[in-house]
Amino acid sequence: MSTPEERLAGLGLTLPEVVAPLAAYVPAVRTGNYVYTSGQLPMVDGKLGVTGKVGAEVDPELAREQARICALNALAAVASVAGGLSNIVRVVKVVGFVASAPDFTGQPGVVNGASELLGEVLGEAGRHARSAVGVAVLPLDAPVEVELIAEVG
Structure with missing residues (x-):
């Protein structure tokens, strides 16, 4: 059986550096x-590559x-306080926020991108409860x- 790190590498991905907070908070808290x-x-190398509302300026795919x-x-943030990806026992809950055009109703399909990645990297431990919420604007x-909640060992 492969580790989450091996599955991540198999997808051609590496765990990024934890994204620095934009305001007065921390990326992850363990309790x-x-x-x-x-x-x-969706920051890559400290930059946001895509902006706008889904269903207007941004294609759902x-x-x-x-x-x-x-x-x-989010996995990088969890790993930073849990001692690595292999210490994730299960992703319990995911909440996805989608900045949506007024008539866009495909939020669940958009957030599937996050859910599917978690499953690909963590296997059964990546299956989770979830909410997909349309909002007017995001930071x-x-x-x-x-955002997510993970149980860790």
Whole structure:
């Protein structure tokens, strides 16, 4: 059986550096056997590559890819306080926020990008409860933001 790190490498991905907070908070907090992440934007190398509302300026498939980046950033935040990806016992809950055009109703499909990445990296431990929420705007005009709760060992 492969480790989460090996599965991540098999996807051609590496765990990024934890994204620096944009305001007065920390990226992740561990309490007991749980880690709560702050909302993670689709930042790559400290930059937001895509901005705008899904269903208007941002195509839903592109937003789905951005949700994968958010999930990868969330995994980095969890790993930073849990001692690595292999210490994740299970992803318990994911909340995805999608900056949506007024008539866009495909939020679950966008957030599937995050959910699918978690499953690919963590296997059964990546299956989780989830909410996909449409919002008017997100920080820095990001199209998507993802936060999660993980049980860790």
